[in-house]
Structures are given as structure tokens and as C-alpha cells.
Amino acid sequence: MTNNTLYWTIWFAASLILSPLLPGIINKVKAFFAGRKGPSVLQLYYDLFKLLRKESIVSTTSGGVIRLAPAIILGTLLTAALFLPYGAKYSPFTFTGDVIFFFYLLGTSRVAMIFGALDTGSSFEGMGASREAHFAALAEAAIFAVIGFLALTTGHSETGMLSDTGFSDIRHLTSTLLCAAAFFLVLLVENCRVPADDPDTHLELTMIHEAMVLDYAGPDLAGIFYAGALKLWLFISFFVMFLIPAGSWEFGLYSAVFGAGVLLTTVAVGCVESCMARYRFLKVPQMLAGALCIALLAVFCLTFFEGGLK
């Protein structure tokens, strides 16, 4: 086992263990803004343990897809986690073009979630599923514009390209900033955070993600919660890895910077969530169109003024 693989394994394991912390941190930030004490940062761990000890009950109207859905969601997200280049140049599992595979794994988990929601026969879950499909289709355009930007700056298409970007090349500063802004908007939408969807709401008419998971119970629900936290972790680490400048980092220093980056981004998500109201559904596609425009602007900036293709 080379050093790179060892470092990667350490961070991969850490990501599996630490990801349920992120929703806790966001909730703590929101509580701070509201002047409350708020639940413990570890709350999601407690919830997960509680749910794992319970039994799983499935609605009698469902045709069985709902039993498979949590396993598929969790499985695809765990597979996607294998491809991020934690603390190393490349993930050991990398292959050409795996960044597209990475985002389509996330897409597969979403399809499983939508089928699971439709399977219950509940009209609220159907509404949630329809909204999720709608916004995800629009978010994909912005994601691919960001991927296009990354591929243009680095000249290759593995997820390892994340370790080659960031503020290393001062010529790319403006476009990198723009691209980061676009990806942050996508991050908020994809993880059902506030301007797009409110994770705290319990009015079925306005829920997206929460509406889709109403019928899960026990270990299944634990799987869904964990998958949500893991997805947030994947997006935030993608964002942080993108911003960290390329270079030969000491493992310890890299870990510190990466950890601080993840923490800061999570706090930023919490701040956005505390300061903004949820957009009405009409405005979410506009927000995604904005993200697409910003990402395309970054590409223009790069191709016309910052040296263009490597």
C-alpha cells in the first residue's frame, strides 16, 4: 500500500464516520442565529442509533420497491464516495471520465428515492418526487457546466482533477471564484437546503425531500438520513477540494486545511439557511438558471482571457 492509498483510505473512513456531523453543525448555526441553544452536534448519531434499534414497517399499498430503495440509495452514494480524491492526487478506483460516473451515481440514488416515493401511493410523496425530478433535471445543466470548466482548466476528466484546480494559478482567479459560486448554488439545491427546500418544514404541500421520505421507518429511515448526510458531505468535499490549490501538500497540513474548509462551508450553508427564506417553487428554476449562467460565465472568462485550454 503506497502512502497515497493510505492517506486516501484514512480520509475515506473519516468521511463515512464524520458525515452525520454536518447536519448537526448546520442546526447548531441556525440555533445560534435564532438565539437558542439548539440540539447537540451529535444529534443525528443519536437518531441513527435510535432508528437502527427499531423495526421497519412498510405500507401495505406498496409494491416492494420501497424496501429496496434505501439500500440502492445508500449503495450508490457509498460507491460515489469511493471516487473522490481524498488527501491524495487520485482515488485508487479512478478511471477516465469518472467525474461523470460520480454525478450519475448521485443521479441513480435520486431515481431510487423517487421510485421509492412513488411506490407508496401517497399523493404528497408523488408531489415531492415530481418536484425533485424537475429541479434535479435543471441542476444537472449547471453541474455539467462546472464539470466542463474543471475539465478545461485541468485538461483531464478524472475526479482527480479536483486536486489540480483551486487558487493555484492566479490567472484563473476570477473564473474560479465564479465557478465556485455556481457550484455552491447547486450544492444548496441538490442537498435540499434552504433557498430551494426547507429541511425543517413539516407542511407536506411545500416539502420536497422530506415529503419523499414520509413512509420510511426504523432502519430504512436511518439509511435515508445517513445517505442525506453523506450526500451533503460529498458535495461539500467536492467544493472544498475544488478550492484547495494544487501542489504537493503534506498530509497533515492538507487534512487540516480540508477539515477547516469542510467546517467553514458547512457553517456558510447554515448562515445562508438562517438568513434566507425558502424561495417559492417558481423561483428555484431561476436560481438554477442563475447557477448555469455563472458557470458558463466562468467558462467564457477562462477561454477568452485566462489562457484557455491547457
Next chain:
Amino acid sequence: MNVQVEILMAFFLLSCLMLAACSRMLHCIRIVALQGLLLGLMPLAAAEHIHMHQIGAAFLNISLKAVLLPLLLKAAMHKAQVKRELEPLVGYAASLLIVLGGMFISFWLGRKLNLPENAGALRLAVPVAFSVVLTGLFIIMARKKAITQVIGFLTFENGIALFGSAMMIECGLAVELGILLDVFVLVFIMGIAVMRINSAFEHIDSDKLNLLEEQTHGAAK
């Protein structure tokens, strides 16, 4: 290369897109104020040695464009009791795409123009300034209300001032101050006009001012 200038440029571009997508009058005014602030900081960020007159210009720019004019617009908005929601002639998503198209053209133009670079960091100045100018023109065309047209004009002027301050034209300060005075007077007059139009016609929808002519015709008959 100058890091601060590049960051300011990125914020300028973002502010243009936000202005195109923004659906509330108050937010529009805030975005224009933000542009004024960015513009005021630009000469400080671009200069290698900061002189007294640069600080003076920055102070004047910020206090006028980021504080005074937005306050004036806000007051006009409240006095005229404008509806807070904009009534765009072009939808927000379409506006975003059109502004993006304008930015594409300005980046392409900026590439073609090949202006002499007196300071390395300012190569982005031309395309960004063009983008801001085009956004301003687009806002003037695509939004109905008189106040949004003032906002569009202010954005347009911000683009021109950005071009001037980022190219660091010699004796730019005098020109700047002249333009600033023009804009101040214009916004002042527009502010008064908006209130007058409002008190006379109970709306400030500039689209409906076209009807004035027909009405006088009708009266003549």
C-alpha cells in the same frame, strides 16, 4: 496580476447577473449600491501606491453611489408608493440568458480589441465594463417602471466609470467627477420626476406614458 482587482471583477459580474434575476425593487437598489461600493474600492485595489487623491475619489464615489443615491431611490420608492415587485417585460430566466449573451459578446469583444495593457491585472476591465454597460442598457429596456430605468442608468454609468477607473486613464479623476455630477443631477431630477409623475397619474409605469399623446388627441377632437 492583482488579486483584489480580480475578486472585485468577479463580484461585478455576479452583481450584473443578480440584477437581471432580481424581482424586488429594494433588492435592485441594494445591488446597485453594492456596485457603487465595488467601484469605489476599485482604484484603491488597482493602485500600487495609494495617493491622497485616490482615497478622496474612493470616498466620494462610495458616499455618493453606495449611500446617497440608493437612499434617494429608496425615498422616491416609498414616497411614490411603488409596488415592490418589478413588472418585467422579459421574464427573469430569459433576462439572465440575454445578459449572459451580452457578457459573451463583451468577452469576445474584449479579446478582439487588444487594448494596450498598462497594468497586468486590468485585462478583465474591458469585458467586465462592457458587460455592466450592456446589463444597464438591458435593464432600461426590459423593465417597466421609471425607478428601474434609473437603476438601469446607474448600472450603465457604473460600467463607464469602471472602464475609466480600471484603465487608470491619466487625469481620469476630473472626468470621473464630471460624470459623477451628471449622474447625481440626473438621478435627482429623475427622483423628482418619478414623484411628480406619480402624483399626477397615480402610477409610474413608463409603458403607459405612451398613452398621453392619444389622450390629448382625444381632447383636441
